[in-house]
Amino acid sequence: MSLVLALCTALLFSLGTWLLLQRRLTRIIIGLGLIGHGANLLLLLSGGRRGVAPFIGQIGERTPADPMPQALALTAIVIAFGVTAFLLALAYRSWQLTGDDLVEDDLEDRRIAATRSTASDEEVADQRELSAAEAALESSTGGAAPLEEAE
The missing domain is CATH 1.20.5 (Single alpha-helices involved in coiled-coils or other helix-helix interfaces)
Structure with missing residues (x-):
């Protein structure tokens, strides 16, 4: 199962990079989102194997899951949401000024x-x-x- 998720992570990173290299602002923003999703998936995969829920006072034969990757992924989701909202506002303003979302040469x-x-x-x-x-x-x-x- 982790091999499939690792391939999905690689696919998200590669598609995001390809979209970042395009000249349209909407594709650039979608590419940044895909890279962010790939990073979140990579963080969750770095948590290791699935374990039991980390309840206090309960000792079992299985080790509890590491909560740190999950906390980092939640923080990354919130930051990505803010950055995406800001980039969408910039793209909308650029579209208002130029009437197109194509980034031209300077x-x-x-x-x-x-x-x-x-x-x-x-x-x-x-x-x-x-x-x-x-x-x-x-x-x-x-x-x-x-x-x-x-x-």
């Missing part, structure tokens, strides 16, 4: 990347001009060193 990032590539091209061109000028100076002086270096 034009400012493209401009900065183009500026950086242009700047590196200019540096290469400056280096080529400097080396051409040095070669021209050496050929005009016949390979002799300039006067400042000879003294």
Whole structure:
């Protein structure tokens, strides 16, 4: 049974990751939810084998279940609910402003990347001009060193 649950956990994580890589906000939010459900299932699986309920004063032949993974899963569910509500509010506001839930490329990032590539091209061109000028100076002086270096 735990193998099936482990495969379900892996499936939830993989589908959530795939949805996170999409460009639509609704798919991103659903992907985060799937990853959260996979994490909760992983926490519950880490609790070990099923045991008896942890009642005080009752001693039996079976060991009681560990309540810590269950408490962590409940806390994670509450936090995931808050984060999902916040992301849905952000997605709704984005939809109000743009009329679409598609996340577009940032034009400012493209401009900065183009500026950086242009700047590196200019540096290469400056280096080529400097080396051409040095070669021209050496050929005009016949390979002799300039006067400042000879003294």
